[in-house]
Amino acid sequence: MTSMVRGAQLARLLGHWHALPGRRRSPDYAALAGTIRGLLADGRLPLAVRLPAERELAEALKVSRTTVTAAYRELRETGHLTSRRGAGSWTTLPGGHRVASSGLWTPTDDLDMIDLGCAALAAPAELVPAARAAAEELPRYLSDAGYHPTGIMELREAIARSYTERGLPTSADQIMVTSGTQHALDLVLRLTVPAGAGVLVESPTYPNALAALSARRARITTHGLDATGVTATGDDGEGWDADLLLGSLRQNRPRLAYLIPEFQNPTGHLMPAELRERVVAAAHASGTDLVVDESFVDLPLDGTPMPPPTAVFDRHSRVISIGGMSKPYWGGLRIGWVRASAPLVQRLAALRVGVDMASPVLEQLVAVHLLAAADSIVPARRAQLAAQRDALLAAVRDELPEWRVSVPHGGVTLWAELDGPVSSALARAAEEVGVRLAPGPRFGLDGTLERFLRLPFTLPAAVLTDAVHRIAAVRYDLDRASRRQWREPAVIA
Numbered sequence: 001m002t003s004m005v006r007g008a009q010l011a012r013l014l015g016h017w018h019a020l021p022g023r024r025r026s027p028d029y030a031a032l033a034g035t036i037r038g039l040l041a042d043g044r045l046p047l048a049v050r051l052p053a054e055r056e057l058a059e060a061l062k063v064s065r066t067t068v069t070a071a072y073r074e075l076r077e078t079g080h081l082t083s084r085r086g087a088g089s090w091t092t093l094p095g096g097h098r099v100a101s102s103g104l105w106t107p108t109d110d111l112d113m114i115d116l117g118c119a120a121l122a123a124p125a126e127l128v129p130a131a132r133a134a135a136e137e138l139p140r141y142l143s144d145a146g147y148h149p150t151g152i153m154e155l156r157e158a159i160a161r162s163y164t165e166r167g168l169p170t171s172a173d174q175i176m177v178t179s180g181t182q183h184a185l186d187l188v189l190r191l192t193v194p195a196g197a198g199v200l201v202e203s204p205t206y207p208n209a210l211a212a213l214s215a216r217r218a219r220i221t222t223h224g225l226d227a228t229g230v231t232a233t234g235d236d237g238e239g240w241d242a243d244l245l246l247g248s249l250r251q252n253r254p255r256l257a258y259l260i261p262e263f264q265n266p267t268g269h270l271m272p273a274e275l276r277e278r279v280v281a282a283a284h285a286s287g288t289d290l291v292v293d294e295s296f297v298d299l300p301l302d303g304t305p306m307p308p309p310t311a312v313f314d315r316h317s318r319v320i321s322i323g324g325m326s327k328p329y330w331g332g333l334r335i336g337w338v339r340a341s342a343p344l345v346q347r348l349a350a351l352r353v354g355v356d357m358a359s360p361v362l363e364q365l366v367a368v369h370l371l372a373a374a375d376s377i378v379p380a381r382r383a384q385l386a387a388q389r390d391a392l393l394a395a396v397r398d399e400l401p402e403w404r405v406s407v408p409h410g411g412v413t414l415w416a417e418l419d420g421p422v423s424s425a426l427a428r429a430a431e432e433v434g435v436r437l438a439p440g441p442r443f444g445l446d447g448t449l450e451r452f453l454r455l456p457f458t459l460p461a462a463v464l465t466d467a468v469h470r471i472a473a474v475r476y477d478l479d480r481a482s483r484r485q486w487r488e489p490a491v492i493a
């Protein structure tokens with residue numbers, strides 16, 4: 001299945017392509033081809049989408065058809081476009097290049113390494129007292145076998161209460177406790193996505209979600225997010241282009257869409273209420289189940305007001321919300337959940353029995369205690385994250401002033417736009433100086449996003465500053481190394 005961009009949509013993505021800096025001497029067709037290549041490289045224009053017919057794009061851009069014909073010809077020559085007579089032209093990458101998106105994405109065990117590959121905080125001080133209190137309560141659960149496929153009732157009730165407090169009335173029978181958000185996603189995919197079914201995701205997105213989708217052999221299409229959070233029209237989407245996102249749902253009618261509306265990993269964008277409502281309506285119209293990953297919903301910074309939960313707009317049980325304890329509390333707890341209709345929860349529980357039976361009772365009791373102390377734990381986590389984010393931003397602006405970073409108003413990550421397509425090379429070089437990085441392509445499907453790097457602010461401020469210092473050192477070394485390669489060989493006579 002290929003999706004299609006219309007002339008007006010591509011024109012909007014292209015923005016001011018004809019007036020880009022440094023193009024004074026290049027002809028229009030070359031500038032147009034170059035800008036399309038740039039959109040592809042940044043993941044804003046997905047691979048395998050059909051571009052508009054030449055005449056349609058020429059009209060939308062108000063240029064001659066010859067200009068578009070020449071630009072498409074150049075894109076074909078560089079391997080960025082494949083055309084078939086009568087069928088149209090599709091975006092591609094040279095040499096059929098693709099980078100596998102699956103693969104292990106785990107924190108490093110090397111204690112000397114500063115691990116910026118992992119975007120999660122260490123445990124809060126409250127964890128040990130919560131674990132002690134949970135152990136004291138364990139005897140209440142020891143008189144039966146201890147398997148609770150949907151979770152222990154007191155935790156399901158606490159989770160349901162937190163949704164109700166966010167303005168989404170929820171009962172315990174709409175909650176299933178899982179072993180982390182990733183497990184919640186995997187179970188939902190097992191139930192709803194048969195092999196080969198279409199799934200829409202954001203680009204960039206969370207790499208382990210891509211891995212889960214690959215494991216289900218889903219056919220993935222992408223919606224390209226704008227790194228800066230401002231779309232070409234400067235309008236409503238905060239990084240999501242409403243027209244393209246809704247258009248993609250309408251055209252492709254994917255079986256499922258996976259979105260991260262709150263402080264999206266990795267961009268940090270927050271989806272506005274109006275777009276949430278439109279996405280839910282479009283998903284209903286296209287028969288698409290909408291999985292919203294709310295991993296970061298508890299972590300607005302700077303007092304950022306939160307839009308209503310996406311499921312508030314759902315009148316047809318289209319929205320499946322998933323979330324967990326990992327980001328506000330601790331990943332090592334392995335507690336997450338699904339919020340869906342009660343019948344869907346029952347179907348998930350039946351499926352889960354064939355996977356892992358149930359989540360551990362003791363950890364669920366620890367989660368109950370942590371949630372009961374949310375009012376003291378979570379504000380402290382937000383204050384810690386805001387201070388660490390500011391330290392990271394200051395270090396990047398100081399040491400890598402050519403990089404563009406916008407300030408995320410929540411979550412745990414910066415999405416930096418680099419001064420060249422060097423993300424993977426930089427990650428390799430940084431490893432040599434003791435910093436583990438998650439390069440841009442890990443967050444996409446096709447080996448694009450080389451001009452981006454995710455930087456989490458989950459480590460202490462001093463460690464982040466040290467890491468940026470080391471990254472800056474190798475960044476400038478990369479330049480020197482490549483200059484050496486390009487220098488003419490010296491003739492010694």
Ligand SMILES: Cc1ncc(COP(=O)(O)O)c(C=O)c1O
Pocket residue numbers: 119120179180181182183206260265293295323324325326331335336
């Ligand atoms: C968007 C998103 N979803 C899911 C997860 C995994 O969460 P958990 O540890 O609850 O499985 C993460 C962790 O980084 C994440 O960023």
